[in-house]
Amino acid sequence: MNEPLDENTDTANAEAQAPQTERTRPPRKLKFNLIVAALLVLIIAVSVAAVVLFRQAETDGTVPTDSGPVAEGPLKAYATGALAKLETHAAPRPIEDISFLDGEGKTVKLSDFKGRVVVLNVWATWCAPCKVEMPTLANLQKGYDPQKVLVLPLSIDKAEDKAAVEKELKLSEGLPVYMDSEIQPMSKWGIVGMPTTIILNTNGQEVARLSGEAKWDAPEVKALLDALAK
Template identity: 45%
Template sequence: MNEVQSGQSGPKRNPIRLALGGVILVGVAAILYVIASASFKPSGPADLTEFKKGTLEKLDVPSTPRPAPYTAFTSLDGKSATLADFKGRVVVMNLWATWCAPCRAEMPTLAKLQAVYATQPVTVLPISVDRDGDLNLVNEEMAANPPLKTYRDPSYKLSFALDPKAGGFPTTVIYDRQGRERARMTGPADWSSPEARGLVEKLLAEK
């Protein structure tokens, strides 16, 4: 007489189905890890080299943002100011002089750039290195290019405080909203061009 088994065996498990389930779980976990890592990873400075074209072909884009100098300059009414006063805004600082023909040629394009971003945190900052005796010429140039305002550094202190120092005039330095130098242009450019506006837009988009 054969021995009767009292226990009943459970349903058989499909090994292929188990393997597929494991693969799916691992895949979901990997995707969630990537999403979480991207969410908590601090975003670095945007790459601005894509704007090195057109009249900005010679744009200098440092691999590491440079700190802004603390050197003071003055407004038209003689009040002292520094670049730190404009922190929180994208700043397009332009060092220029009335005796510099390329400086005066590009000034209307700087005025157009400021006008486009009049309601946004963007400041175009033309700083003249003209001597005191030529202040009337500086004011005439600014009056011809609204909404730009007169700022001055007749002692060239700011030009020499830059690292590296200004290589001539005009020199235009672009600072992000944290007050760091992100790009620099030695020589004239069309600051109303698509590449110039694209550069400003990219910095505005940064947090």
């Protein structure tokens, strides 16, 4: 005759064979919180290290402290007022000679304008700031003989949009039509946005450039161009 099982022994065996219960497992919420805390500590550590390295590089002069335009060289004094964003160069820089079309569809080259100071404005009809500043460029041209100081608005609109280019320039009397539908200024002149205006000396070299809209009929612009036209 079998002896009855001890009740306590039976209970203990059942608990040993039973799968782990929620009581004996680490709570899921606790696991999640631990993971989040570890990630936060890692992010903070990386951020602190990055700041320390950047500050050290900044102190050593290996990174610029100002991401804005740099005015240097003999023309830096003109980077003021309406030309506060003007980037001037320590020495004149060569600019790649490209071909584009005039208002009559004739091919011309940038080098054709050597012998004059050129205010080379890269724009498009779909660029709102370009259209805002265009009247000031027209006013600037009215103050100079175009054989000495030329405002050259170079549109990068599509060829089929020539009528829109002409219409826009008619609103600013005195400015000629020039178009480059191949958009060469972006790759060959390093232009990343519009409007961008490049100032060329009488040798056809770049001496300054300004990215963005400006008031081109301001006195400081005239002072700069007069200095270059001497």
